[in-house]
Amino acid sequence: MKVTLISLDNWGFNQFIAKELERRGIKVSQINFYQLRYKYPSFFHKVFNFFAKLFFKYNIKKKFLEKKILEELNKNGHQDKILIIKGDFLNPDFIQQIKPYTDTLLGFFNDNYKRSPKIAKIYNEFDKAFSFEKDDVKQFDFSFITNFIYKEKLTSPSKPQQDVFNISSSGKRDGVIQNIARALDKIEVNYKIVIVGKTEGFKDDTQITYTKNTMNLEQVEEFIAQSNVLLDVHRENQSGLTFRVFESMGFSKKLITTNKDIATYDFYNPNNILIIDKKDIDIPKAFFDTPYEPIPKEIYDKYTLPFWVDEVFGF
Numbered sequence: 281m282k283v284t285l286i287s288l289d290n291w292g293f294n295q296f297i298a299k300e301l302e303r304r305g306i307k308v309s310q311i312n313f314y315q316l317r318y319k320y321p322s323f324f325h326k327v328f329n330f331f332a333k334l335f336f337k338y339n340i341k342k343k344f345l346e347k348k349i350l351e352e353l354n355k356n357g358h359q360d361k362i363l364i365i366k367g368d369f370l371n372p373d374f375i376q377q378i379k380p381y382t383d384t385l386l387g388f389f390n391d392n393y394k395r396s397p398k399i400a401k402i403y404n405e406f407d408k409a410f411s412f413e414k415d416d417v418k419q420f421d422f423s424f425i426t427n428f429i430y431k432e433k434l435t436s437p438s439k440p441q442q443d444v445f446n447i448s449s450s451g452k453r454d455g456v457i458q459n460i461a462r463a464l465d466k467i468e469v470n471y472k473i474v475i476v477g478k479t480e481g482f483k484d485d486t487q488i489t490y491t492k493n494t495m496n497l498e499q500v501e502e503f504i505a506q507s508n509v510l511l512d513v514h515r516e517n518q519s520g521l522t523f524r525v526f527e528s529m530g531f532s533k534k535l536i537t538t539n540k541d542i543a544t545y546d547f548y549n550p551n552n553i554l555i556i557d558k559k560d561i562d563i564p565k566a567f568f569d570t571p572y573e574p575i576p577k578e579i580y581d582k583y584t585l586p587f588w589v590d591e592v593f594g595f
Contacts, residue, residue, distance in 0.1 A: 283593070284309040284356060284382070286349065287365035292497045293523060294365060296430040300589050309356045313345050313369065346374050353381045361386060361593060364406075368398040375405040384408070386592060390427055392416050394517035410592060412520035414541070427523050428588040429530035429580075434505040442472045443568055444536065445503045446511035446524075447495060450477030453513050456538065456558045460511065461486035467565045472503055473511065504531055508568065512537040513558075521545075528552075529583060532572050536563065547575050547583065 283301055287294045289312045298308045353359075362382040367375060368391065379385055387409035393399045393416050403409055403420045411422040444464060448457060454475060464471050465486060473488045474495070482490035495503075504510065510533050512524040519541040528535040529547065536554045543555060552575075554567050574580075581587060589595065 281360045282307045282309075282356070282358075284311065284353070284359045284362045285365070286311045286313070286362060286367075286378070288313055288369050289365070291523075293427075293430055296428075296585055297363075297589065300585050301593075304589075304595075309352070309359070311349055311352045313349065342371065346370075346377075349374075350377065353378065358382065360384070363388060363592065365389075366391065367402055367406075368396040370402070372402045372405055375402055379405075386410075388425070388592060389413070389416065389422070390520060392518050392520060393419065395515065414519060423591075425588065425591055426521050426583060427526055428585045429526045429583050430523070430585055431501070432530045432584075434501060434531045440508050441506035443469045443507065444471035444473070444509045444511050445507035446471075446513070447474040447476065447500060447503070448513060449494075450475050450490075452516060457511075457513055458484060458486055458488065459558075459561050460513070460536075460556070460563070461488050463561045463563045467563060469563070469565070469568060471511075472507065501527075501531075504533065507533065509534040509536055511535075512539060514539040526583060529575060529580065532574065534567070534572055536567075546579050549573055549575070 283306055285294055285298055285308065289295070294310070294312070298310050301308045359382045361384045362378060363386040364370070364375070364378070365388045367387050368389065384407050385405070387406040389399055389409065389411040392413035399416065399420070403422070409420070409422050410425045411417050411420070412426050414424065416422055417424045446457070457473060457475065461471065461473055462485070471487065475488055475490050476494045477492065478490040480491055504527060510524050510528045512522055512535060514522065514537070519539060521539065521542065525535060525537070525542065527533070534552050536556060538556055538558050540555055542548055542553060551570055551573050554563065556563060
């Protein structure tokens, strides 16, 4: 069997899907359009693209991406199945051009319609589509599936470097993250919180690290290993579970989260997971005093990568 993964994979999570498929003897090709980003040859090209998008709905960067994807598909030949992750970054007419290259076109959305309204234009282009957002499952008749535990077990130091770890991109969540840091300072809980996207040296009244440089997945895992608790701050209008949730499960770490919907899942355990209100942050010091309680195997297994691959690819 031949399978192609087409995705925006800036963190590298989807490489684990490929490895699981390869473990089963499936030939896998990956097209990561994060690595196919167009670079303007000159300032003129950037200005030209601005006006082309504004007046003619023509986007040089999009056309470059489409050209590169088709080149890869032509090189790889016909596929039994193609999975597109974050297909809302592609135009509907281009997705139609992908269809002849496969017997089955699958989609997985780990963003939601309210944040990415383009989903409404492309959802019916797939033979089967999945979403981690319960409201979108109802609205578009998707099949529901969460993100997945991409890796299990870490070698943690005998003495953790910090109690809490989080890395987030700078944006609308900054204020909430800063308030959480202040709440942790108040109860004297140490943390490593990194906000990516602000100028190096940016300071506030917290111990948050601000940087322009992101981390790779290996660096993130190193900080997770050095921590007892992970922090998950969900985006507005999103209830789907982020990969931070599944890192906490796979690496047996406690979790502090602003996502109230997590309480509806069968793995939810208030000993392991503290749900906080963005507008009224309360973090009891006692949460840090009890050890992590393992999730029952029959529940845990439903969130592993092999289960995810079985569900999405119909094995």
